[in-house]
Amino acid sequence: MAAHDDTPDAGAGEPTETAELRLEPIRFMARVDAVLRFGELMLGAGASSARVRDSMERIAHALGLDHLECRVGMTDIVMSAHRGAIYRTRVAEVGHIAVDAGRITELRRLVHDVADGVSVLVLQRELDRIEGMPPRYPIALRVAAAALACAAFALLNNGGWAEAVAVALAVAVGQWVRILLVRARVNEFLLVFVAAVVALLGYLAVMAALDAAGLETGDHDAAITSAVLFLVPGFPLVTGAMDLARRDLHAGIARIVYASLVLLATGTAVWAVAAAFRFSPIATAPVLVDEPLLSALRLVAGFVGVLGFAILFSTPWRIALTASVIGAIANVARLALIDHDVSPAVAAAAAGLAVGIAAFVVSRWVRSPRVALTVPGVIIMVPGAAAYRSIVATIDGDTVAAVQNGVQAVFVVVALTIGLTVARILTEREWQQSER
Numbered sequence: 001m002a003a004h005d006d007t008p009d010a011g012a013g014e015p016t017e018t019a020e021l022r023l024e025p026i027r028f029m030a031r032v033d034a035v036l037r038f039g040e041l042m043l044g045a046g047a048s049s050a051r052v053r054d055s056m057e058r059i060a061h062a063l064g065l066d067h068l069e070c071r072v073g074m075t076d077i078v079m080s081a082h083r084g085a086i087y088r089t090r091v092a093e094v095g096h097i098a099v100d101a102g103r104i105t106e107l108r109r110l111v112h113d114v115a116d117g118v119s120v121l122v123l124q125r126e127l128d129r130i131e132g133m134p135p136r137y138p139i140a141l142r143v144a145a146a147a148l149a150c151a152a153f154a155l156l157n158n159g160g161w162a163e164a165v166a167v168a169l170a171v172a173v174g175q176w177v178r179i180l181l182v183r184a185r186v187n188e189f190l191l192v193f194v195a196a197v198v199a200l201l202g203y204l205a206v207m208a209a210l211d212a213a214g215l216e217t218g219d220h221d222a223a224i225t226s227a228v229l230f231l232v233p234g235f236p237l238v239t240g241a242m243d244l245a246r247r248d249l250h251a252g253i254a255r256i257v258y259a260s261l262v263l264l265a266t267g268t269a270v271w272a273v274a275a276a277f278r279f280s281p282i283a284t285a286p287v288l289v290d291e292p293l294l295s296a297l298r299l300v301a302g303f304v305g306v307l308g309f310a311i312l313f314s315t316p317w318r319i320a321l322t323a324s325v326i327g328a329i330a331n332v333a334r335l336a337l338i339d340h341d342v343s344p345a346v347a348a349a350a351a352g353l354a355v356g357i358a359a360f361v362v363s364r365w366v367r368s369p370r371v372a373l374t375v376p377g378v379i380i381m382v383p384g385a386a387a388y389r390s391i392v393a394t395i396d397g398d399t400v401a402a403v404q405n406g407v408q409a410v411f412v413v414v415a416l417t418i419g420l421t422v423a424r425i426l427t428e429r430e431w432q433q434s435e436r
Contacts, residue, residue: 016303025086030120031063032081038079039070040092042107046313047371048239049073049251054430055111062114063123065372074236083086083308099235101315102370106130108369116131125423136314139179145226146175149308152301154226156331157385163223166206171226174199176229187264196228196269203227204277221225224279225385231266234379235313239371241417244423246431263384267391274392301329302380310376319368320376326358329376334381345407345415351420352378360416360427370424378416383409 037057049072060068070079080089110126151168178195203224241254306327310320334351338344359373390406424431
């Protein structure tokens with residue numbers, strides 16, 4: 001990049017645009033644009049707003065900017081950068097957010113790599129490389145990951161082998177339809193509704209085929225909500241709650257509302273199919289096996305479930321496997337506490353704390369941002385089935401079931417957030433201080 005004279009006054013007869021560039025030097029503008037582009041990429045990958053803001057500030061300092069003020073929402077960024085007596089304000093909007101833990105990981109590594117300073121040209125080249133990275137996993141693997149993750153959920157929800165198989169096949173079709181609709185740019189809430197209906201109908205079709213073949217099956221109704229758990233908005237739900245914990249109400253409320261609308265669209269699909277085919281998704285199934293086989297089954301199912309969602313989030317393999325180990329162990333401990341009459345909310349808070357501490361310990365070893373470890377690790381504990389049952393019960397007018405399932409879902413999510421927040425406060429200095 002050619003050097004440019006930063007004197008404030010334009011010479012006589014110079015074009016207007018040259019005079020403007022001398023009033024606001026082009027090298028300063030390039031730095032500001034690079035910071036904003038970094039923020040757009042990170043926000044578009046699904047990172048929490050607080051983490052995007054912190055990372056942008058570090059990039060700004062690495063580029064030699066004196067001060068950065070920015071407000072990061074769910075889909076927008078407003079920032080003002082200062083250097084000496086000049087400043088520049090920029091606004092950007094991210095049109096589509098697609099969770100990509102791999103991109104978040106690369107961007108966070110870039111923040112650490114340039115901490116001692118970087119030129120605009122080098123930074124833009126790195127951003128070009130990160131933005132140009134192809135999808136980490138092929139469509140077939142993402143479909144299989146969703147199928148296996150939800151089959152694991154079916155087992156964790158006390159379903160049998162038949163229910164797990166039916167859920168896996170149904171979710172494979174539903175996830176494939178979802179990918180096609182995303183490519184067609186269908187309205188997101190309509191997309192979620194259609195994908196849920198397809199998965200639910202697929203589950204009922206497989207279970208009917210198994211019954212017709214004379215195979216012994218369990219409680220169909222209790223496992224059917226597992227067929228739509230691949231649509232649970234886990235990333236925005238957890239990152240939104242973490243934003244609220246940092247008192248970032250602007251972004252946190254937007255993420256929570258968005259996640260709630262996705263849950264509502266899915267729950268409406270569950271109710272519609274239930275009403276049409278006369279089954280009860282509110283039913284729950286009893287435990288089918290005893291200890292120690294129960295804990296072993298939960299450990300394996302938890303590992304598969306976390307790994308499946310980590311792949312859906314485009315998490316690098318090493319990080320995905322690490323998150324799977326952390327999440328599986330924490331989930332087994334959580335379920336064991338519940339079996340011993342500990343409140344589900346207290347058990348969830350303890351599990352969230354354990355996941356947060358474990359993520360802190362291993363994050364430097366795997367060079368991973370903590371969100372790439374914690375979100376897949378706790379998403380298997382998010383009571384998506386209870387949320388859907390609450391929505392169905394509300395529509396059906398079953399107030400008792402609606403309140404029971406709704407309160408359980410809300411308090412478990414809050415408890416998980418409390419656990420993750422306490423872990424952050426214990427291990428990160430920036431969380432120990434008041435936010436601005």
